[in-house]
Amino acid sequence: MEEQKPPAPEMAKAAPKRRALWIAIAVIVVVVIVVAAALLGGLFAGAKPQAIFFVGYPGEGDKLIPTWWNNRAQWPAAWLYSEGLLDTSFIGRLKTAGVDVTTIEGTAPVPPMSSDYNTSSGLFNAEYQAMFGRAPKLYGPNSYDAMFVLAMAFxxxxxxxxxxxxxxxxxxxxxNPPGVAIRPGEWAKALANITAGxxxxxxxxxxxxxxxQYGEVxxxxxxxxxxxxxxINQKLFIPEGTWTTSSVHSATIHASAVPSGPAAAATNLPIGTLFDLTGALKDFGPDQQNGTILAAADVNSAGGITVAGTNxxxxxxxxDDGTNPTTAGSAATKLVTLDSVKxxxxATSSGASLAAFAVIAPAGIIEISSSSTSPVFTTSDTTDQFWRTAPSDALQGKAASWYAFTHRGWRTMSILYVDNAYGRGLSSVFAADFRARGGTVLRIVAFPVDPTQVDANSIxxxxFTPGAGTAYIPTATWRPTEFVAASR
Structure with missing residues (x-):
């Protein structure tokens, strides 16, 4: 009789089916992982800004903007400039370099829309044109005001x-009001009214x-x-709003009567000026210097200043501050120790003003800047010796953020800033306010203040590289490198 073999186990028949099932599951898992990675990469690693807030000066802009323009297909974004880049010479150079300048927009402080201002600016502009043969640039009027109001205070x-x-x-x-209105060029009127009490x-x-109360406007x-x-044209007027500081009107004081009779031979009252004539802000410094020259000429030609009987x-x-803290500190030391300025x-830049102030404060005199806008001065000056006729960037940062978020509708931005007191101050205010409004700041990237050290491609x-840079808010504080010892 033939021997019969037992039947094969059922497990052996099922093995191929299970292997196929596990392979299918593995394929599905891999697909899910790939899709998830792609999605997450698109949402996070590949996030791109709608716009860049650019805080800097023409010197660095000459390198950064043409480089970006030539690679704009790779790095698409709108750009919003700070007031440090509001200069016709700079814009002209960009146009010559092939940049479509009609895509440029920015924010800046602007005088009020009022008949009083129109009258004052008209007087100043006519005088400036007559003396220097051209219209003044940004902050030239602020320098005139700094000099003229100093003379009135003396x-x-x-x-x-x-x-x-x-x-x-x-x-x-x-x-501050109230009082008889005094405008640019009206020194004789100022002298008569102050003398009369x-x-x-x-x-x-x-x-x-x-x-x-902080010496600010x-x-x-x-x-x-x-x-x-x-x-350059005004695109939108943004009235002073919730971000403004409040003015404080001091108690009224009256000058002592000036003795009548013929004036004695004038004694010189030394005043120092410190503006960028050769550095990253050299497009602005000469006009600032011109503003002080014009104001001094207006005062000296109409009777000068009389203090306790001395004319x-x-x-x-x-x-020249050269937009360099070391240069500014050395220049301030020379003005104090050799020229005995009162x-x-x-200076022009905030970093240069900080270095100068390290010399000015212990010397027991005041510094009044027509263009240093870093918010750091507001609370760091505890002796009431730093004043300015240009508004703090605590205002501009919020005005620019409002414009970007509300008017332009941007929700995702990155920030490119010059790594000094001005850049850190303005970028920190903008970043904090933009985030508070509900916006996202992807990256905040600094670049050197010295244009020769700017590697445009690398910056x-x-x-624009996903995952690169940082998104921290830079701290607007004084750095040791921005101080120059008074002994230098």
């Missing part, structure tokens, strides 16, 4: 000690110079654009 306080409480009270009194209110070439803002001819003419000592007007690659 006359009212009857002292040349700018660090005295009497002088500081006078500086606030002559700049009348309240005066300086209405400046750059707008209302109403110094608050408020401002309206504008969004500006560029036409095909590289001309003074303003004598200006000019120095006050300093400058832009970091700015």
């Amino acid at each position: 006359q009212k306080a009857q002292t040349t000690d700018t660090n005295s409480s009497a002088f500081k009270a006078a500086l606030r009194a002559v700049s 009348n309240d005066v209110d300086y209405q400046g070439a750059s707008g209302a110079i109403n110094f608050d 408020g401002s309206d803002y504008e969004a500006w654009s560029v036409n095909a001819s590289a001309g 003074y003419n303003l004598q200006l000592f000019h120095e 006050a300093l007007i400058g 832009l690659q970091t700015l």
